[in-house]
Structure formats: structure tokens, C-alpha cells
Amino acid sequence: MRNPLDPAELNTAMENVHRAGMPGLFAEVRDGDQVWRGAAGVADVATGRPVTADMRHRVGSITKTFTAAAVLQQVESGEIGLDTPIGRYLPRLVPKERGDAITVRMLINHTSGLAEYLPYAYPSLKALPVLADTGPQSMDDNRFTRFHRTELIEMGVTAPAVGAPGGPLGVYSNTNYLLLGELLEQVTGTTAEQYITRNVIERAGLRHTELPTEPHISGPHSQLYEAWFGMIDPPRDYSVFDMSWTGLAGSLISTVTDLNRFFGMLLAGEIVSPSSLAQMQRTVPVVSQEGKTIEYGLGLLPMEAPGQGTFWGNGGTVWGGGALAMTRADGRRQMSIAVNLQRWNRLDSSGKPQPHPIDDALAALYRVAMYG
Structure with a gap:
């Protein structure tokens, strides 16, 4: 039984997240032709300026779905082989045995065994994933640092491997x-950013979505508050930030409306072919950066909703900002939710994040948004 949208229920659920400690959040939920947009809280804690549902926002790893879709388009045109070793395309970046063992598919679904570069680019995060031994200093040090993609790739490739290519x-x-960005560049003869803009963002008709080239967010947006597990108190605004540190893995700026449009078209087979979409929905178990085991496809995550079937989409966080966008497999029910505070959980004596009222309030909002 499909649930119609209940605006009062959605507004209450959003207000509850704000009351639990989230400065501001905004969302769009769709059910067939019905659309609800809502916002709660403030975009700026200093001035009290309210958040609005049309704001542009840094959406973090939702970027990966756009990058994966672009690669799948090139697989369809025969320029890239999904199970071809990356060393055939980028022998200098992933040399020798690893280049022969790691396929394009393993890059997209995180089974390559390649390490995360971030603790090397941001030395105060060196202890990741041991959160208690990390610190936020590197965020301030690198606010305006312009990283080159290949320099970050080298950090990850030369770091100790975190698994065998294609492992369970x-x-x-x-x-x-x-690396997928470098691959796109190699086969398309244009920058990966230009290719994704033309063939994914513009193809989907997304008018407020972009891969940024400078540290500011253009257009109406919220400040983004990072708490780093209580080590930044009060939380600091990182909305102005050079996003070259995450690039095609996490730099996208979008709106909740554009995200719903994108995932709706993707699941309808309008961005990649239905057979490519089926490949994107083949999941494997992956250990997330929070240390949890999740199911991950080719840039897509599944979420089960009781009695409603499977939703597909992605979530992401950057310094201070986060978003989750999920669309039911049949495309009828959709939600996109954006928040302007990150890492609100303080750590216990063993370094594990402690439960926070925001966690339960957000989970309740997701439930209402997905199935009422």
C-alpha cells in the first residue's frame, strides 16, 4: 500500500531534527505527481537567516553516482571495458601487477583494495579510522589548498593496500x-568535469547542479557547520572551501529538487541504458569510512523500506554538509534531504561515536519521507 504525502507529518519530522540539535535542514519528497518541499531551522546561526528548500548545497559522495554514470556511458559506447584492468588505460598511475589486477568495475564498487588518500593529504586525520586520535587542524590548513587529482591518487596508490583486488x-x-576521473579524461579527450557536466548534469536537465571550480557556493545556500565529534565547539563554518581535495568523489553542488530529478531519470534508464543500470544495482559488501559494512553497487546504494521494496540512491558528507537522496525502484516515491551540520556525535572513552538525539530524529524523518 503506497502512502500519500502527509505534509503535517513531514513538517513535524523535520522540526524534530532541528529541535534535536541540527541547525538547519531542507528536503523534497515526491510521490507520483505529488510534491512536498520543506525546511526547518537556520542557514546561519549568527544571523538567524532561515534555510529554504531551494538552497544549493554541497552533497558529498552523491557525486560518485554522477561519475559512475559517466563511466557507464563510455562502457556503452565501447570506449571503456567494465572488467578491463585499469593498467591498460592508466599504466603510469596504477603500475605493474596492481594495474593488471584492478579492473574498472573494482574502482566503481570499491573492491580495488586501494587505500584512502585523505589521511595523507590531511595529516591531522592520519589516525583514521581511529577517530579519537584525529583532529580538525588540517581542515583549516587546507581551506584554500588546490590539490591536483594525480597528486592525491599517488598518495592512495602508494599507501599500504587495504585489501586484495576483487576481494570478498x-x-x-x-x-x-x-582514478575514474583520470580514466574519463583519457578516453573522452576532454576534462572529466566537462564530460560529466555535458553528458550527465545537462542531459538530466539539472539547472542548479555543478562541479565547482572555486571555493564559494554560488546562489542561495546555507553555511556548513563542522563539529568533528565535538572537537570543534562551537561548530565552525566550512561553506567556503576549495573542493579539489575530493573532486569527482565528492565536490558536487546541487539542490534537493535536482537530486530527485537525477535519480528519477537514472532509475528510469534515461541517463544510462537499462542494462547499465542493472550493473549499477549489482551490490557487494563494502566497509564504509565509518567502519560499517554496507551494500554498494556501481555508485548506487540500496535502502530497504518495509512493505515498500527497495530504494536506490546515495548519501554524502563534506566538511559541515550532508545529503541523502533515495528513489524507490519503480521511481514513484523519492526523497532528498540536506543538512548543515556534520559529525555531531561526541566520542566515548574508546573513541566510538556516542548516540545523539539527531540520529533518531533523522531516522524517523527518513521513514516518514520514504513510506509515511
């Missing part, structure tokens, strides 16, 4: 998606 349990690593 993948490990989430942004290094994989920066």
Missing part, C-alpha cells in the same frame, strides 16, 4: 573515484 569485502576509498 571491499573498503570504501575516494582514491577509486579520482
